[in-house]
Amino acid sequence: MQFIDQALIEVEAGKGGDGIVAFRREKYVPAGGPSGGNGGKGGSVIFVANENLQTLLDFRYKHLFKAENGERGGPNNCTGAGGKDLIIEVPCGTAIYDAETSALICDLVENGQRFIAALGGKGGLGNQHFLSNSNRAPEYALPGLDGERKILRLELKLLAEVGIIGLPNAGKSTLISSLSAARPKIADYPFTTLIPNLGVVKKPSGDGTVFADIPGLIEGASEGVGLGYDFLRHIERTRILLHLIDATSEDVINDYHIIQEELKAYGRGLAERPQIVALNKIDAVDRESVDLQGLATKLNHLSLAPVFIISAVTRSGLDALLQEIWRVLDEVNLVEER
Missing domain, CATH: 2.70.210.12 (GTP1/OBG domain)
Known part of the structure; x- marks a missing residue:
């Protein structure tokens, strides 16, 4: 379809x-x-x-x-x-x-x-x-x-509570397939995902929460470059954003800034949306040459939020990440009810 x-x-x-x-x-x-x-x-x-x-x-x-x-x-x-x-x-x-x-x-x-x-x-x-x-x-x-x-x-504009964003090949499709029954196309090259994918993730209460995997953004996406602009509208309705960053990238901090700038440029309140940051693909990182904790600390100072170190492939760190997602969602829902 x-x-x-x-x-x-x-x-x-x-x-x-x-x-x-x-x-x-x-x-x-x-x-x-x-x-x-x-x-x-x-x-x-x-x-x-x-x-x-x-x-x-x-x-x-x-x-x-x-x-x-x-x-x-x-x-x-x-x-x-x-x-x-x-x-x-x-x-x-x-x-x-x-x-x-x-x-x-x-x-x-x-x-x-x-x-x-x-x-x-x-x-x-x-x-x-x-x-x-x-x-x-x-x-x-x-x-x-x-x-x-x-x-x-x-x-x-897709109806999802959690929007998964990040640069191409950050592992967004792999993550949503690990957390839900969604089976998006996954391959080892950028722009594998050409359409948004939805997955339902069960909360501890038994309720289902819809996650949306948004095709990779690139620098200039808010101005129509690449696929991002066409799909940025799909995170307008989300309550929180999960920013996924490839831990094997040569410049993790720059990758973080690129996405943040695109959210600001697109407007519509996306930059102010509650955000959770996760360093993904730690299973492919050379621990001797990459200081994951140091990168997480730097990202924490930039985002002013907890940063999670995960692997969508091995499911390492996903339980703690989900607990934080449920906590933030509950806070957002509580504020909206008031």
């Missing part, structure tokens, strides 16, 4: 049905009496969040979505049938923007949440509505009104 997280579409609600001119056949009633019915209401375009969807792939090849028009009115004061609403299902976490103004219109986060994106047009009035003392046989009716038409931009 292809992972598509952006789409540009046009939605058009249905046109209201026309009112009609009709007359009854009654004795002593001039011209039979007006009996033209109203037109039916046009169908609306409605978005519904569906937790079973994970991508905007359905919008890649289809860009126009139109609801049904209302039926014209009938004789004997019969109202025309209303047009059927068009229901468009999208993944939970889909943000809907006005493509012309870039204004956020709606953010569909919870399963089953609905949003009317385009309202159907009203049906036109039949000639029965224009009966008056001065006009006993009106011979005109109103046409139905057009439905709303909009150009929308859809953006999917």
